[in-house]
Amino acid sequence: MAAALHAVVIHEAGDLRIDPIAEPVPAPDEAVIGIVYGGICGSDLHYWKHGAAGESILRAPMVLGHEVVGVVRRAAADGSGPWEGARVAVHPATPAQEHVRHPIDRPNIAGGGYLGSAARFPHRDGAFAHRVAMPTRMLRTLPEGIDLQEAALIEPASVAWHAVNRIGDVSDLSALVVGCGPIGLLAVAVLRARGARHITAVDLHERPLRIARELGADVVLQQPDAADVAAIDADVVIESSGSPQGLDTAIRGAARGGVVAMVGLLPSGPQPVQVALAIARELDLLGSFRFNDEIDEVIAALADGTLRIAPVISHVKRWRSAADAFAIAADPTVSSKVLLQFGKA
Secondary structure (H helix, E strand, O other), rough: OOOOEEEEEEOOOOOEEEEOOOOOOOOEEEEEEEEEEEEEEHHHHHHHHHOOOEEEEEOOOOEOEEEEEEEEHHHHHHOOOOOOOOEEEEEHHHHHHHOOOOOOOOHHHHHEEEEOOOOOOOOHHHOOOOOEEEEEHHHHEOOOOOHHHHHHOOOHHHHHHHHHHHHOOOOOOEEEEOOOOOHHHHHHHHHHHHOOEEEEEEEEHHHHHHHHHHHOOOEEEEOOOOOEEEEEEEEEEEOOOOHHHHHHHHHHEEEEEEEEEOOOOOOOOOOOOOOHHHHOOOOEEEEOOOOOHHHHHHHHHOOOOOOOOOHHHEEEHHHHHHHHHHHHHHOOOOOOEEEEEEOOO
């Protein structure tokens, strides 16, 4: 008898369970993926802690997880997509079904679905499970040589890569990264890979700053004062803390005429922002939300060794220890990216 399948399911705030699930039944254009690793994202933590991620409010039990990699266990019946046995990363976005006016080259802001998201109802289950059926358009075959644990960071690294794409060419520019959670750390790695001349990283805690150094930050500052922030004078800034204080640091640390890419999701509602200073310095404040095809650029950069991101991984826990893994992931003083392991390659 085949072993029962299980998934990591959030029922309500504080109620995370390991639930049995049925064997997936794929549509003709879907492959069955044996999930090997899944990274715990900030949105997963928000659903666990608060029953909501921003304005996406949990209304029914939902399988979590969108940062996943695995192996094709059954290829799609229609012949599309990768072959059985291929190692794959997953692009978790689903194109919007209804028309929302947006630039054609930026479908990430069109309001489509996302794995493990409560933005719509019924919710879109995620992929923290042993086996899941995935449309082949979501799958990216991994070249040989990319470690599968490191590949579990491809989705969040694509978020960081998209933020740099929003800024443009960063080669030979000075950069500031505010907030060294997983996305901030990956932003440091991407900026280094993309040729930034000098990178400063800022965080509240000492541990993530050590990792930022390992990933290529030239200067790290723990809770800098106003004078230290003003002295940074960075050409480009990535704000990844998702806090008003972090955005304040980003604006104050930017050079006149500089660019600030806002990746961290601030709480809903009005926020205190140094708009007058941004105007006086003619700063460009750019929103940056998820990503588009940057996942392919990230995979290529990992394959040729341009991008190095493995130091961001701090813990790997078996799926049965999901509750412990979530608690670890919620504490930035002891962890950065925590992976759940569901199977073997």
